[in-house]
Amino acid sequence: MNIRVIIADDNSFIREGMRIILNTYGDFEVLAAVADGAEAVDFCREHEVDVALLDVRMPNMNGVEATRILAEETKTKPLILTTFDDDEYIVDAVRYGAKGYLLKNNDPERICDAIRSVYHGHNVLQNVILDKLKLSLGENRQHEESPAIDKTLFTERELEVMSRIAKGLSNKEIAKELYISEGTVANYITSVLSKTSLEHRTQIAIYYLTGRIR
Template sequence: MKISVLIADDNSFIREGMRIILNTFEEFEVLATVGDGREAVDYCKEHEVDVALLDVRMPNMNGVEATRLLVEETKTKPLILTTFDDDEYILDAIRYGAKGYLLKNNDPERICDAIKSVYHGHNVLQNVILDKLKSSLGESRIPPAPPINAALFTERELDVMSRIAKGLSNKEISKELFISEGTVANYITSILNKTALEHRTQIAIYYLTGRTR
């Protein structure tokens, strides 16, 4: 069964090039290419689309607003394709439920792997994007006393959250806290359950800003 994909980008060269590339992989079926977020949302409401590749800056409706509507009104999983010029949109896109945030200059195999990962329920965020996110918030925004409801969490959960916000992997967290990776994963699951968040990037944003949306 092929993964059905929609491509939304106001640059016809990019969207048609992406369509040609994806169609060379037998795992994908590009159902449509559109030029703005509104067209993307309308199409996904009328058709069963597994993953929508969304540019950020588009006329009529940008990729961030399209992400919000796709998550609220369809079963399509949004994957943002971006450039470094779109830094200010990262936070909102993730808060609205984007399943991935990927740079356009990746090679085709990397983008295809990201689509498959998102389709299978995983979240994709390049380290370089996470670094940009941390930079835009400022390292000083990682406070000793976070602006969150600390009483909701155990001391160890707060330790894990602070290290997620610093960009550490589960393996790195386990080494710092002298606990197993499985225990780290259990703490993350507990944090997600308490906050109704979906993945570790949202945990980082919550810890840094005190907001889940």
């Protein structure tokens, strides 16, 4: 079955260009291309959409607010596609349930791979976006523990895993640093997600750095 996609961008050139690009691939079905977040939300409420490709800065309703509503009210998975000047929106978008956050200067194949990854339940966050996320949270120093979180909720090993997620390390890199298997790392992440009711590792990073679930 094709991945059902909606595109929301107030720039008609980008919006229609992305529609054309996705339609050249056999595994995508572009159901609609709309000009703002409100139109995207309305469409997803009435139709079964797998992935919503959302710009951040749009009239009527921006991509962050659309992400929040889509995550709360529909089964559509929001994927943010934006530019370098949207730093202030990154944290909120991820907190509200964005499954991915990519820059528009990526090549089409990278964007298509991201849509596929999000559709299959994975989360996509470019390293450059993760770096900006840390800066926006005031993360300009290295540390092993965060005084903001309630450390009594977690085991010492869970805290060690969380601190490395906040630094942007992959499961493989965490496993190497802590001398444990990747499967064990995944188990610790699952435990942290269960204790916090978070959905993915990027939200864990935000929680570790800020102490806030939302």
